Amino acid sequence: xxxxxxxxxxxxxxxxxxxxxxxxxxRFRLLSDPMRLRILHTLGDEEMSVTELxxxxxxxxxxxxxxxxxxxxxxxxxxxxxxxxxxxxxxxETIFELCDAVCSHLVKQLExxxxxLEKLKPLx
Amino acid sequence: xxxxxxxxxxxxxxxxxxxxxxxxxxRFRLLSDPMRLRILHTLGDEEMSVTELxxxxxxxxxxxxxxxxxxxxxxxxxxxxxxxxxxxxxxxETIFELCDAVCSHLVKQLExxxxxLEKLKPLx
DNA sequence: TAACTATATTACTGTATAGTTATATTTGCA
DNA sequence: TGCAAATATAACTATACAGTAATATAGTTA
Numbered sequence: 001x002x003x004x005x006x007x008x009x010x011x012x013x014x015x016x017x018x019x020x021x022x023x024x025x026x027r028f029r030l031l032s033d034p035m036r037l038r039i040l041h042t043l044g045d046e047e048m049s050v051t052e053l054x055x056x057x058x059x060x061x062x063x064x065x066x067x068x069x070x071x072x073x074x075x076x077x078x079x080x081x082x083x084x085x086x087x088x089x090x091x092x093e094t095i096f097e098l099c100d101a102v103c104s105h106l107v108k109q110l111e112x113x114x115x116x117l118e119k120l121k122p123l124x
Numbered sequence: 125x126x127x128x129x130x131x132x133x134x135x136x137x138x139x140x141x142x143x144x145x146x147x148x149x150x151r152f153r154l155l156s157d158p159m160r161l162r163i164l165h166t167l168g169d170e171e172m173s174v175t176e177l178x179x180x181x182x183x184x185x186x187x188x189x190x191x192x193x194x195x196x197x198x199x200x201x202x203x204x205x206x207x208x209x210x211x212x213x214x215x216x217e218t219i220f221e222l223c224d225a226v227c228s229h230l231v232k233q234l235e236x237x238x239x240x241l242e243k244l245k246p247l248x
Numbered sequence: 249t250a251a252c253t254a255t256a257t258t259a260c261t262g263t264a265t266a267g268t269t270a271t272a273t274t275t276g277c278a
Numbered sequence: 279t280g281c282a283a284a285t286a287t288a289a290c291t292a293t294a295c296a297g298t299a300a301t302a303t304a305g306t307t308a
Binding site: 013016018020021022023024025026027028029031032033034037038041042044075092094097098099101102103105106109 | 137140142144145146147148149150151152153155156157158161162165166168199216218221222223225226227229230233
């Protein structure tokens with residue numbers, strides 16, 4: 001017992017190198033853009049061409065292509081080329097788990113705020 | 125059966141407004157910075173003052189304070205003032221679930237790469 | 249009251265990146 | 279071969295933001 005006699009409360013923490021933190025941050029940064037989230041949500045479990053995504057999202061073609069290349073580079077989507085078309089699909093489903101977790105947290109948060117407002121109502 | 129006779133494959137997607145996507149992106153953006161991740165990881169389940177966090181992380185005081193105010197504003201940490209000190213603690217544990225999910229994904233990803241390299245070894 | 253300490257805030261700088269326009273590249277077709 | 283379509287890329291602009299230095303604010307102590 002050497003390092004655990006400081007405060008008795010703190011759990012021993014795993015050392016986190018800057019490199020690991022940077023990798024985790026990179027992963028979150030991937031999902032920190034509304035347009036990329038829109039693309040991923042639009043794809044769902046489907047395979048879609050760039051043109052289809054452009055139409056579905058209303059964004060510019062260059063913009064969509066750029067975001068897709070970011071996602072492709074990160075291994076979140078995969079690409080299948082066929083003639084003139086490039087078809088993309090989500091190859092890393094764990095992305096959706098993260099999004100779902102954030103979504104349900106937001107819902108919970110909004111519900112809490114609503115219930116607080118509800119309690120204030122009678123005071124009007 | 126009207127909108128479901130297009131491709132038969134696509135699940136009906138929930139409409140996603142720009143506002144909702146922006147909120148989700150905001151949440152991910154919070155975690156897309158290595159220094160904020162370092163602060164959250166350093167805090168863990170402890171309560172710490174700004175000075176303690178400055179010492180533990182090696183970052184500048186102004187920088188730590190700014191990140192803490194971002195996290196406070198987002199409801200991820202809470203603040204307790206006592207005399208000259210401000211004590212912060214993580215108030216939203218769901219943050220750690222997200223981090224854990226990303227971490228285990230990274231581990232899985234690295235293991236996959238390692239096993240690929242392992243198979244290539246005999247070819248040397 | 250004056251000096252000191254902890255924290256917050258402001259102003260500034262540099263960097264990263266989202267969106268856009270224009271262009272390059274590749275493939276299919278007349 | 280030449281044109282058209284789909285996609286990718288390069289160059290540019292504007293914006294956001296992380297880090298820092300300086301300063302403000304508030305509490306503590308001599």
